[in-house]
Each structure stands twice: as structure tokens, then as C-alpha cells.
Amino acid sequence: MGTLAAPRKHSLHFILSPAAMARDAPDVPGVTSPKGVTGTPVASAAATTVRRPSLTSLPADVLGMIAYHVVVQDNHAGRPSRLLPLLKTNRTLHSALNFDANPVLYNRLFRATFDLGALVRRTQWMFDVNTDIPGTSRKTELFANPRSWAMEYRDRWELRNRIRACIAHQSVNVPGMSNRENRDTDMWGLWFLWTENDEKNIIFLTEECHFHEWIICYYKDDMLKDSLKSGYPRDTAVKALGIWTALLSGSDLLSERSAAQIDDKIFMLRPYIFSPSYELTYGPWEHRRLPLCDTGCTEHAPISHYAAPYKRFGHKHMRAPPHFVLGAYLVFMRLLERQPGRVGLKSDSTVFQDTGRGVFSLTHIMSSLYHDTEWQRNTVCQDPHTSPGLPPLTFHGRLTGFWRGNLLFYDFDAYRQMLSGNMRSLYTGTFAQHAVELDLHETVIRIRAEDVGGKGSLLNCGFADEETEEEQALIKDGYGHQVLTGDAIYAREAPGWTKEILLSGGCRSAWGWSRIRGRVRAWDGLVTLSIGHSRPYPCGQWVWRGYLQTGGYFVGRWRDCFTPETQAGYEGPFGLVRAGDLFYPPHFPTTMNASAGVTKLDFGPNGPNNNSSALSKRKYSEDDYDERERERERDREREYEYRAGAPDDRRRRRDYD
Known part of the structure; x- marks a missing residue:
């Protein structure tokens, strides 16, 4: 028989009786037995019986x-259920190791199981900007007490159990396990796990939570069912967390195995993509300076409608997640690149001259560092009434460069019918996709606080009603204010003064070349761009407003400038990616000069219709459609009429009119 291997020194036997371990171990050069212990025990008639140590005496x-190493073995944290044999051994061990009696143990288990870098880094940011943690003024208590970590450890494993139950029942509502209140809490927990992931969290999400199976269950049982109800589907903070966790995890690619699944996804997304009724900003874009009141104001009621409560580390907080419609824009544009033939795309759409995969084709699992800015924004931009907002130059350097992306233009007749209340047009109208390229330049200026945002029209981004090369040069020179460079950009400002980012550059589209003017609202990083009249085919002036999202996406909504800002205008989504950022395809050109441009629209020998209204230039009549497009539209109408009137309860039911 072979020689038995010696027990490892970190085993429980060694901890209880190290002398016996040394006595039983094989001879090893350089290793001697403890003093008084020989290699061969000698029997003695007068040997004294020595009581062996026990766990209860430790x-x-x-x-x-010991309990920690029972769960964490070989630097891999296992399930807390590994503690059950110890907890059930006797009352002494249970009283020493249970959750209430030993929070330090569960604090250590949390640190071994989950990523900590983002927690430490973001908490330090809160202290650096001298901002109270939302929901509590006791900043130091959040992480100082080991019981807070222990409670979060327990909550995350309870989250795992609820998710597993939902997967087993293929429903997000499991009696006794998962309900709407739990689902709201779980959504926040999952969002934090993804945005704080550096390596450990994703192991927990995939191996323990089976996240990708659960997100499909949530999509089918919640989001799809909600889209079948009469009227516009809801836009809530919890739904926003759902679509953004799907994007961050790459799960938006799922549920596309059949034509029916693709149609379901398009049906669910259409209202969010083309209806202007969904909000996309943390504060109204008409306000140039926020907050409206000083922090702590009690005279006026809060005006935030998107912030939602959650519980974490034993404390209750409020937070405003990234908006649902911005995530929906990205999901739809990615879907459009994969399934261009099933989404109602018009034949007069334009694309980039370069061949290859689409601009939104890449999927990455990002480290927590990429999510820091978004975490900061939804921490301090919850309420435009009193929330302090971000530091002025949070997004400095993130806009300069070459951008590529797409605009979506909904059929104008269908859009007008939709605004009048005809929901059927929202599901049957066609739309065009137009490729665009931007070249942006940032200018940082020192400015008085009361002058932030400029004095001009909002549709001109606060600049004068001009559009010349001279004005472009004026913006780069500070537009009458001091331009900051080098160390002066980050120097503290005197009371009453602040900094602002001005934008200038150009845009290339199917209509030609346009000049760009813009600003970044410091409070929440809202980027507003004024896109001037294009040349050689002037098709009106447009204003874009949107946000830089995690990974470098620039996503938002364009709007016509013919309609006053106080009225509902002609609007649609846009999405762009900057060259050199994480999600920019490596085969694409990285400068405007290196790009082959975009395909052009055929306006005929007389150019586009030269009506005075910018809207009428986008108005499509029946004569503009070729026979193929008209037939495609009739097919879609017949399909939706059939589904709306089908007796099968599993089919869609919606009151279109």
C-alpha cells in the first residue's frame, strides 16, 4: 500500500492539534518535531491521559x-450554506457563528465574495466633493460598521434565491418568494452588481444567479406583458434598471431565435423609440442653470419624478437611474443593425460608405471604472430642485473627437397622427435611418455663474442667431470669456464664478455639411448641439440633446427648430460612438478626413423641396413611396389587425385607436 499523504497544515485537524500533525508527518529535511516529541511514541504505564481540544473550547x-476557511477555500468563496454543519453541531458553535452574534465573519465573507474597488472609490468621491450620501447624513457609518456589510452579504444571497425561484417557475411573481416589492429591490441589487463588477461579481451573477436566464424571464413576464396593455407602456425607474442591466451584460442580444421573437421585441420597443412623450433628462432641458434652489430648500416641493428608493448596507437611499428611453434607443439601434429587414425601415435611408459591421455592433463587459461617472450622476442629480449636481468639468475631454452614428426619422404623416392620439400610426408607420459623422471641439471658459448657458435662444444653444465661420472661431476663442488651458482648467474658482464647456465643429450627413454649436450643462452633463443648415441641401436647423453614457455612447433625441421650444416639435432618437472609445468598431476610420463619408439622398436636379417650413421638408406624401414600401406597410397593418383581433389570449391585444 502506498504512503498516505500528510494532512495539510491549514486543515481543521492541524488547528486543533498541531503537535500530533508534526508527530504523524513524514520525515522532511530541515523540519524537526517540537521539543519533547519523538518520531516514535513510547508507551508508558504511567502515561497521563490528555484531553484533546474541541471546537467549543476555542x-x-x-x-x-475556521468558519471563514470553510466557506473560502483556495481563494474561491463558496456558498454560505457550507456553514450549516458547523452551525448545527451544537449550541455553543451556533451562538458563536450565527449572523447576529458574529457580523465580522460575514463582513469578511462579503469581501471575499464580491468586488470592493468601486465601493471604496465612489465613497471617497462622495467625501471629496463634500456631498452627503443620499438618504442619510451619517456618511461615516455606511461602511464603518461590519454589521452593514454582513446585512448586504445576506441580502445578496437572498436575491440569488429569489432569482433562482423565478427561473424555476418561469415567472417574476412567485408566491412567498418574489413579488413587486422584492423585484424593485432586486433590480437595484443587480444593477449595483453589474456596475461594480471587476471580476468577482460576474462569477456570482452567472454561476449563482444565472442572470441571463432570469433576464429573459423578466423580459417575457414583465416588459412584454406591459406592452400589451392599452395606452402607452409605462416608463419607470425599475424598468430602466432592467434595460440597462440587459445592455451592460450583453443580454439584449437574446430572445431573437425566431421571427416571432424579433417582432415581439420590435413591438415592445416602438412606443419608446418614436413617441416624444417619454422623458430623457434629469432636469428639464429648458433650464440652463440647475439646481433651481439651494440645497435644503423646504419652501418648494421636489420636482423629481424618476428617483426611486432602495435599501443597501442596511440603509435606505434614493437614486435616479439612467433613463429607460436612452437604453431603449441603444437596444433598438443594435437590433436594427442585426435585423434591418423586419423593423419598417424606409428605402431612402443612408449608410456609411465603408463596409463592415455596424457602429453599434460591439458588446463588452466593462469594469467598474467605466461606470463611475454614471454612478456619480444618478447620485447627485436626482432632483433639479435641490440636488447639488456634478462638478462643472466632469465630462471635459469626452466630447472632443470624431463621432459616428445614426438618426431615426419617423414618417412625418404618421408622426403627426401619433401626436393627435392615433396609436395605430405608432405601430404601423415607417421610418428612415440616416448615418451622420461629427467632428467636435471643446473650449473651456471661465464665466460668471449667472451667465452660464448663454443669452441666446435655447434652439441656438444660447448663442446668437448666426451661423458663420466667424462665429465658429469666436466660440473657440471663448465667445467673449476667458479660455482656460493647462492647470488653470482644474484650479478652484472664486465665489460667483464657474467653468463651462463650449462646443464647436461640423456634421456630415446625407444632406451635406453643417456647422455645430453647443454647450454642456454642468449640473447633469446634458449635451445640447445646434446643427445648422446643411450645404448643399439645406433641410432646416436641428437641436440635439442627450447624454454621454457608460462606454462612450452619446445618446439622445433630435428636434426641429421650426417649432417653438414650448410646443411639441418633430423629434426622433440619435446615437453615436466616438472613435477610440471602447465601443467604437476598430475597422472604422478615426478622423473625418480618413472617412469615405455617407451615402447621399437623391434629391433630383432641383434639389429638395424648398418650402419655408422645416417640417414640410420632412413631410412625406403618398407619391414618395414606391410600390414595395406601400405593400410592406399594408402587410404590417394586416398583421397587427390580425393579432389585435385574434381569439388566442397569448397573442397581442391592444386598443390602437
Whole structure:
């Protein structure tokens, strides 16, 4: 028989009886037995019986160390259920190792199981900007107490159990396990796990939570069912967390195995993509300076409608997640690149001259560092009434460069019918996609606080009603204010003064070349661009407003400038990616000069219709459609009429009119 291997020194047997371990171990050069212990025990008639140590006789901290290594083995954290044999051994061990008696143990298990870098880094940011943590003024208590970590450890494993139950029942509503209140909490927990992931969290999400199976279950049982109800589907903070976790995890690619699944996804997304009734900003875009009141104002009621409560580390907080419609824009544009033939795309759409995969084709699992800015924004931009907002130059350097992306233009007749209340047009209208390229330049200026946002029209981004090369040069020179460079950009400002980012550059589209003017609202990073009249085919002036999202996406909504800003205008989504950022395809050109441009629209020998209204230039009549497009539209109408009137309860039911 072979020689038995010696027990490892970190085993429980060694902790209880190290002398016996040394006695039983094979001879190893350089290793001697403890003094008084020989290699061969000698029997003695007068040998004294020595009581072997037991677990119950060990100090509490040693028991905690033993329990820790029972769960964490070979630097891999297992399930807390590994503690059950110890907890059920006797009352002494249970009283020493249970959750209430030993929070230090579960604090250590949390740190071994989950990523910590983002928690430490973001908490330090809160202290650096001298901002109270939302929901509590006791900043130091959040992480100082080990019981807070222990409670979060328990909550995350309870989250795992609820998710597993939902997967087993293929429903997000499981009696006794998962309900709407739990689902709201779980959505926040999942969003934090993804945005704080550096390596450990994704192991927990995939191996323990089976996240990708659960997100499909949530999509089918919640989001799809909600789209079948009469009227516009809801836009809530919890739904926003759902679509953004799907994007961050790459799960938006799922549920596309059949034509029916693709149609379901298009049906669910259409209202969010083309209806202007959904909000996309943390504060109204008409306000140039926020907050409206000083922090702590009690005279006026809060005006935030998107912030939602959640519980974390034993404390209750409020937070405003990234908006649902911005995530929906990205999901739809990615879907459009994969399934261009099933989404109602018009034949007069334009694309980039370069061949290859689409601009939104890449999927990455990002480290927590990429999510820091978004976490900061939804922490301090919850309420435009009193929330302090971001530091002025949070997005400095993130806009300069070459951008590529797409605009979506909904059929104008269908859009007008939709605004009048005809929901059927929202599901049957066609739309065009137009490729665009931007070249942006940032200018940082020192400015008085009351002058932030400019004095001109909002549709001109606060600049004068001009559009010349001279004005482009004026913006780069500070537009009458001091331009900051080098160390002066980050120097503290005197009271009453602040900094602002001005934007200038150009845009290339199917209509030609346009000049760009813009600003970044410091409070929440809202980027507003004024796109001037294009040349050689002037098709009106447009204003874009949107946000830089995690990974470098620039996503938002364009709007015509013919309609006053106080009225509902002609609007649609846009999405762009900057060259050199994480999601920019590596085969694409990185400068405007290196790009082959975009395909052009055929306006005929007389150019586009030269009506005075910018809207009428986008108005499509029946004569503009070729026979193929008209037939495609009739097919879609017949399909939706059939589904709306089908007796099968599993089919869609919606009151279109």
C-alpha cells in the first residue's frame, strides 16, 4: 500500500492539534518535531491521559477563522450554506457563528465574495466633493460598521434565491418568494452588481444567479406583458434598471431565435423609440442653470419624478437611474443593425460608405471604472430642485473627437397622427435611418455663474442667431470669456464664478455639411448641439440633446427648430460612438478626413423641396413611396389587425385607436 499523504497544515485537524500533525508527518529535511516529541511514541504505564481540544473550547475569533476557511477555500468563496454543519453541531458553535452574534465573519465573507474597488472609490468621491450620501447624513457609518456589510452579504444571497425561484417557475411573481416589492429591490441589487463588477461579481451573477436566464424571464413576464396593455407602456425607474442591466451584460442580444421573437421585441420597443412623450433628462432641458434652489430648500416641493428608493448596507437611499428611453434607443439601434429587414425601415435611408459591421455592433463587459461617472450622476442629480449636481468639468475631454452614428426619422404623416392620439400610426408607420459623422471641439471658459448657458435662444444653444465661420472661431476663442488651458482648467474658482464647456465643429450627413454649436450643462452633463443648415441641401436647423453614457455612447433625441421650444416639435432618437472609445468598431476610420463619408439622398436636379417650413421638408406624401414600401406597410397593418383581433389570449391585444 502506498504512503498516505500528510494532512495539510491549514486543515481543521492541524488547528486543533498541531503537535500530533508534526508527530504523524513524514520525515522532511530541515523540519524537526517540537521539543519533547519523538518520531516514535513510547508507551508508558504511567502515561497521563490528555484531553484533546474541541471546537467549543476555542476562542471566538479562532472559530470565526475556521468558519471563514470553510466557506473560502483556495481563494474561491463558496456558498454560505457550507456553514450549516458547523452551525448545527451544537449550541455553543451556533451562538458563536450565527449572523447576529458574529457580523465580522460575514463582513469578511462579503469581501471575499464580491468586488470592493468601486465601493471604496465612489465613497471617497462622495467625501471629496463634500456631498452627503443620499438618504442619510451619517456618511461615516455606511461602511464603518461590519454589521452593514454582513446585512448586504445576506441580502445578496437572498436575491440569488429569489432569482433562482423565478427561473424555476418561469415567472417574476412567485408566491412567498418574489413579488413587486422584492423585484424593485432586486433590480437595484443587480444593477449595483453589474456596475461594480471587476471580476468577482460576474462569477456570482452567472454561476449563482444565472442572470441571463432570469433576464429573459423578466423580459417575457414583465416588459412584454406591459406592452400589451392599452395606452402607452409605462416608463419607470425599475424598468430602466432592467434595460440597462440587459445592455451592460450583453443580454439584449437574446430572445431573437425566431421571427416571432424579433417582432415581439420590435413591438415592445416602438412606443419608446418614436413617441416624444417619454422623458430623457434629469432636469428639464429648458433650464440652463440647475439646481433651481439651494440645497435644503423646504419652501418648494421636489420636482423629481424618476428617483426611486432602495435599501443597501442596511440603509435606505434614493437614486435616479439612467433613463429607460436612452437604453431603449441603444437596444433598438443594435437590433436594427442585426435585423434591418423586419423593423419598417424606409428605402431612402443612408449608410456609411465603408463596409463592415455596424457602429453599434460591439458588446463588452466593462469594469467598474467605466461606470463611475454614471454612478456619480444618478447620485447627485436626482432632483433639479435641490440636488447639488456634478462638478462643472466632469465630462471635459469626452466630447472632443470624431463621432459616428445614426438618426431615426419617423414618417412625418404618421408622426403627426401619433401626436393627435392615433396609436395605430405608432405601430404601423415607417421610418428612415440616416448615418451622420461629427467632428467636435471643446473650449473651456471661465464665466460668471449667472451667465452660464448663454443669452441666446435655447434652439441656438444660447448663442446668437448666426451661423458663420466667424462665429465658429469666436466660440473657440471663448465667445467673449476667458479660455482656460493647462492647470488653470482644474484650479478652484472664486465665489460667483464657474467653468463651462463650449462646443464647436461640423456634421456630415446625407444632406451635406453643417456647422455645430453647443454647450454642456454642468449640473447633469446634458449635451445640447445646434446643427445648422446643411450645404448643399439645406433641410432646416436641428437641436440635439442627450447624454454621454457608460462606454462612450452619446445618446439622445433630435428636434426641429421650426417649432417653438414650448410646443411639441418633430423629434426622433440619435446615437453615436466616438472613435477610440471602447465601443467604437476598430475597422472604422478615426478622423473625418480618413472617412469615405455617407451615402447621399437623391434629391433630383432641383434639389429638395424648398418650402419655408422645416417640417414640410420632412413631410412625406403618398407619391414618395414606391410600390414595395406601400405593400410592406399594408402587410404590417394586416398583421397587427390580425393579432389585435385574434381569439388566442397569448397573442397581442391592444386598443390602437
